[in-house]
Amino acid sequence: EAQVTQNPRYLITVTGKKLTVTCSQNMNHEYMSWYRQDPGLGLRQIYYSMNVEVTDKGDVPEGYKVSRKEKRNFPLILESPSPNQTSLYFCASSPGQGGGGYGYTFGSGTRLTVV
Amino acid sequence: SQQGEEDPQALSIQEGENATMNCSYKTSINNLQWYRQNSGRGLVHLILIRSNEREKHSGRLRVTLDTSKKSSSLLITASRAADTASYFCATDKAFGSYIPTFGRGTSLIVHP
Numbered sequence: 001e002a003q004v005t006q007n008p009r010y011l012i013t014v015t016g017k018k019l020t021v022t023c024s025q026n027m028n029h030e031y032m033s034w035y036r037q038d039p040g041l042g043l044r045q046i047y048y049s050m051n052v053e054v055t056d057k058g059d060v061p062e063g064y065k066v067s068r069k070e071k072r073n074f075p076l077i078l079e080s081p082s083p084n085q086t087s088l089y090f091c092a093s094s095p096g097q098g099g100g101g102y103g104y105t106f107g108s109g110t111r112l113t114v115v
Numbered sequence: 116s117q118q119g120e121e122d123p124q125a126l127s128i129q130e131g132e133n134a135t136m137n138c139s140y141k142t143s144i145n146n147l148q149w150y151r152q153n154s155g156r157g158l159v160h161l162i163l164i165r166s167n168e169r170e171k172h173s174g175r176l177r178v179t180l181d182t183s184k185k186s187s188s189l190l191i192t193a194s195r196a197a198d199t200a201s202y203f204c205a206t207d208k209a210f211g212s213y214i215p216t217f218g219r220g221t222s223l224i225v226h227p
Contacts, residue, residue: 104150106159
């Protein structure tokens with residue numbers, strides 16, 4: 001089944017403790033992206049990647065890191081999480097830029113709470 | 116910054132009625148997409164309309180695009196309780212970043 005898999009689904013952590021949220025897609029998509037969703041603010045893009053070893057900042061990159069060493073994986077790293085990073089996070093992928101004409105496939109989300 | 120903005124923010128209707136929600140955007144686009152999100156879940160792609168298209172249908176969904184007004188509408192006909200969800204539009208800009216930007220969504224409640 002074609003899908004984007006995020007792990008974990010739920011995560012509670014303490015301020016300052018490094019964490020990684022994994023994202024993997026099995027569709028050979030070139031484009032991958034991370035979003036955070038907060039009430040009243042909609043989805044805001046954190047980072048995106050157009051292909052292996054090619055990443056760029058989105059609208060809210062502060063406090064996050066990403067890497068794209070393989071086409072299928074695009075982990076999101078929080079080196080020193082803070083409470084304002086408590087949010088619902090989504091990974092998405094697409095065949096290419098502009099949605100590849102097919103739209104974006106989203107993961108099921110990771111609800112992160114930083115205390 | 117928000118490129119797409121949905122209107123209304125919330126919509127409550129009875130089963131069987133039609134639901135219309137609108138999306139406005141600011142810059143030229145390559146295409147516009149509509150997504151559905153059930154509470155707390157991932158977004159699901161519904162339909163994509165290109166900048167040179169004016170109308171597109173998919174089942175009970177009808178999307179229109181007016182590039183002169185920089186706006187789009189999503190019509191759900193004969194709505195069902197299962198259509199209860201949030202609906203988002205996303206635009207791929209024609210220039211600069213090719214990354215989709217999402218609006219804040221329309222929350223649709225369909226009462227049985």
